[in-house]
Amino acid sequence: MRCGAFGDMVLLTALIRVLHARFHAPVDIVTSGPWSEPLLRGQPGVGEIWSVRSRKTPYWLSTDQRRVVRHLRARGAGPTWFCDGSDAARPLLARAGIPEEFIVDVKNHPLLPGEHATEQWRRLAQIMPAAFAAPALAEPGDAELAAVTPGCYLQVGEAQRMDLEAWLRARGLSEAPLILIQIGNKRTMRRGLRRLAVNHKYWPNERWAEVLREVRLQCPDHTIVLLGTGPEYALNQEVAALANIARLYNAADDLPIPRLVALLARAVGLITVDSGPAHAAAAVGCPLVVLFGKALPSLYRPRGTAGADVKVLCGEVAGEPDMQGIEARSVIEAWSDLKLREMRGYPPPAFS
Numbered sequence: 001m002r003c004g005a006f007g008d009m010v011l012l013t014a015l016i017r018v019l020h021a022r023f024h025a026p027v028d029i030v031t032s033g034p035w036s037e038p039l040l041r042g043q044p045g046v047g048e049i050w051s052v053r054s055r056k057t058p059y060w061l062s063t064d065q066r067r068v069v070r071h072l073r074a075r076g077a078g079p080t081w082f083c084d085g086s087d088a089a090r091p092l093l094a095r096a097g098i099p100e101e102f103i104v105d106v107k108n109h110p111l112l113p114g115e116h117a118t119e120q121w122r123r124l125a126q127i128m129p130a131a132f133a134a135p136a137l138a139e140p141g142d143a144e145l146a147a148v149t150p151g152c153y154l155q156v157g158e159a160q161r162m163d164l165e166a167w168l169r170a171r172g173l174s175e176a177p178l179i180l181i182q183i184g185n186k187r188t189m190r191r192g193l194r195r196l197a198v199n200h201k202y203w204p205n206e207r208w209a210e211v212l213r214e215v216r217l218q219c220p221d222h223t224i225v226l227l228g229t230g231p232e233y234a235l236n237q238e239v240a241a242l243a244n245i246a247r248l249y250n251a252a253d254d255l256p257i258p259r260l261v262a263l264l265a266r267a268v269g270l271i272t273v274d275s276g277p278a279h280a281a282a283a284v285g286c287p288l289v290v291l292f293g294k295a296l297p298s299l300y301r302p303r304g305t306a307g308a309d310v311k312v313l314c315g316e317v318a319g320e321p322d323m324q325g326i327e328a329r330s331v332i333e334a335w336s337d338l339k340l341r342e343m344r345g346y347p348p349p350a351f352s
Helices: 006-011 013-023 038-040 065-073 091-094 117-124 158-170 205-218 230-243 257-267 277-285 328-337
Strands: 027-032 047-051 081-084 103-105 176-180 223-225 248-250 267-273 287-290 311-312
Touching: 006 013, 006 117, 006 277, 013 027, 013 117, 027 038, 027 065, 038 047, 038 257, 047 065, 065 091, 081 091, 158 230, 158 257, 176 205, 176 257, 176 277, 205 223, 205 230, 205 328, 223 230, 230 248, 257 277, 267 277, 267 328, 277 287, 287 328, 311 328
Parallel strands: 027 047, 081 103, 176 223, 176 267, 223 248, 267 287, 287 311
Antiparallel strands: none
8 A cells, every 4th residue: 555646656666566576466556646547557566556536535425445445355355565654544454354463564664774765665575464474575685586676667568659659750759869858846836936945846947948958959859848747838838938949849738647658768868856757767767867855865866677877966055955056057967977878669678
């Protein structure tokens, strides 16, 4: 069970793949948010996916919660990993008849010093619930665990590839290599001024425009595509007007998650704020430059199984971590040093 944001669910693939290898069976997932099902459906090791819209809605007022409980009761109790920092969803497990001793709770196994999120999930997947008398799960270095490459991994299916190629052809984008830019984030698009303190993933439009102009100079033959969700389309348009460069395409109004993942797998590189697409890019082997604000890069640095080049930038304002402290020149220099991949249809063969 994990009710997380887009990036959180990409990170969770590190746990899913280890559990799948250990039990030789698909891993069923209880989650929330509109992104989890299209992101994880059909991914290696993933079984059934059941979603709840809200964990805080009273149970008898939530058809989603009642439906999930019915599904869990029907499948029967088994080893369960509870991967939320909040206990809001725990009552669903109790209602479904899953005993406490069947559950491994992440809160009982906190982060170790310097541990990355994917390393924590990998470690958690090696812990067996107390009720099970089976031998302890594999230690690092054992054959089963060693066969699962550390990090996040997303597979691009044939249907995704075909959808993307048709989408690119319809827009005249199928021939040129693609550079992707993720300007916004759900925090950026909250009501009120983008520069409010709560919007700590906002980076000034003028700096994005400067970066875009420099990327165009460095990569004159590439098409630049602005990513995002529907609410970010207007923000992208503002930045595009400031940059005033050729072959800049705003795709924020037409990128369902399966298409976004396929696009990340197709691109030669990405520049982004700390976001879900940053983690998805690493998970499909796309090199990227990522701007961090208050989040800890040591914990949330994008990390994929393919080991694509990742340049992390951090800034400070008044001695505190702040994305506003990152200058455009730093982003341009990081991009200049990034090891872009050659134009290709998709990334290398899948890792298990």
